[in-house]
Amino acid sequence: MTVEKTTILIVEDEPAIVELVSFTLRAAGWHPVAVHTAGDAWDFIGRRMPQLILLDWMLPDQTGLRLLARIRGDRQFNDLPIIMLTAKSMEEDKIAGLDHGADDYVTKPFSPRELTARINALLRRKTPEHAQTVMRAGSVQLDPVSCSVSLDQQKIDIGHAEFKLLKFFLAHPERVFSRSQLLDRVWGDHVMIEERTVDVHVLRLRKALKQAEHLIKTVRSVGYMLSEK
Ligand code: CA
Numbered sequence: 001m002t003v004e005k006t007t008i009l010i011v012e013d014e015p016a017i018v019e020l021v022s023f024t025l026r027a028a029g030w031h032p033v034a035v036h037t038a039g040d041a042w043d044f045i046g047r048r049m050p051q052l053i054l055l056d057w058m059l060p061d062q063t064g065l066r067l068l069a070r071i072r073g074d075r076q077f078n079d080l081p082i083i084m085l086t087a088k089s090m091e092e093d094k095i096a097g098l099d100h101g102a103d104d105y106v107t108k109p110f111s112p113r114e115l116t117a118r119i120n121a122l123l124r125r126k127t128p129e130h131a132q133t134v135m136r137a138g139s140v141q142l143d144p145v146s147c148s149v150s151l152d153q154q155k156i157d158i159g160h161a162e163f164k165l166l167k168f169f170l171a172h173p174e175r176v177f178s179r180s181q182l183l184d185r186v187w188g189d190h191v192m193i194e195e196r197t198v199d200v201h202v203l204r205l206r207k208a209l210k211q212a213e214h215l216i217k218t219v220r221s222v223g224y225m226l227s228e229k
Pocket of ligand 1: 059
């Protein structure tokens with residue numbers, strides 16, 4: 001099964017770091033894209049919104065801090081998770097980054113494990129459906145890295161759309177979502193599908209989950225939720 005992966009934009013001009021970070025992200029199950037200047041980063045996010053940005057402090061055309069301020073100044077990018085990559089460990093620099101709207105920072109040199117952990121922590125906080133960590137509810141377990149779902153440790157067959165839907169529900173348990181919210185957040189708002197389609201996928205998801213189908217609840221006249229209660 002192929003699932004579109006979470007895109008992480010690396011804004012970094014040092015080839016060795018780009019290579020290391022790309023390798024680390026790919027191994028963790030994300031889709032890395034690298035640009036080398038602030039200008040290219042701005043062009044990229046205008047065309048396609050990544051799910052997270054790793055932003056170097058010192059870039060050839062302008063500082064990462066300026067780009068950060070520009071991104072945060074634009075309403076459509078307000079919520080974009082951003083981690084600053086910095087060789088600077090000076091306290092005032094960290095504070096400047098956080099003041100300009102960075103969500104977190106990682107000081108070079110960093111270990112691949114630390115970077116992966118920081119990214120997962122930030123994604124879990126902001127958009128948990130993009131974190132690459134195993135998610136569970138009852139007897140159901142979803143592994144985003146291998147794109148597999150198991151029920152009592154037995155792998156089950158699940159369609160692409162149902163996988164995405166289940167991942168979203170698992171990332172936001174005990175919360176009700178309307179059909180239009182699910183369309184926006186699971187399929188993306190540029191996808192033209194009818195709200196009725198959501199019902200079809202929920203039906204298929206329940207079927208795939210067999211004895212665990214009760215996890216997906218219908219909330220009358222509102223929508224759906226995942227609940228263990
Ligand atoms: Ca640099």
